[in-house]
Amino acid sequence: MNSIEIKSNNETQGVLKVGFATTDLSSIDSHFGSAKQFVVYEISKLSTSLCxxxxxxxxxxxxxxxxLKGIDIVYFTNIGATAAAKLINNGIFTIKYKEIIQIDKEVEKLKEMLNTNPPPFIKKIVEKKVA
Known part of the structure; x- marks a missing residue:
């Protein structure tokens, strides 16, 4: 296992770190347990960057x-109950899509949520980082 660092966002408050299980670096298209890689983005009200x-x-x-420690949210197409519990116990929020979704569209949706009225789970993540 290894990580390839791409870019780091200098903002620290209000930045979500989001991982996407992917085979092609552009789609959420992998089951958590069979994923070979996760692409991680830092998303804030002002910017998004591949991390x-x-x-x-x-x-x-x-x-x-x-x-995946340090990531706030992880997306995938499916996950087993044990793996989901382990992520949740490590403070990582899980989101499952049954269909394949484009990562860039989900990143934009998250950025828009941060700039409008984020759902309670996003507010909780952001508040935890500010505290």
Whole structure:
């Protein structure tokens, strides 16, 4: 397992770190347990940036959860109950899409939420980072 650092956002308050399980770096198209990589973005009211690509070994749930530490939200197409519990217990919010979704559209949706009226789970993440 390894990470490829791309860019770091200098903002610290109100920045969401979001990971997407992906095979092609552009779509949310992988089951959590069989994912080989997660692309991670930093998203704020003002900017979005590709932060890093986290390479993982499929079916190694504990190692994958450890590699995703520090990420606020992770997206995937499916997940087992045990893996979901491990993510939640590590403070990572989980979002499952049954269909394949484009990452750039989801990133824009999150940025728009931050600039309008974010849902309670997003507000909680942002407030936790400010405190």
């Amino acid at each position: 890093k690509i986290v390479k993982v070994t499929p079916k190694q749930t504990d190692e994958t959860v450890k590699a």
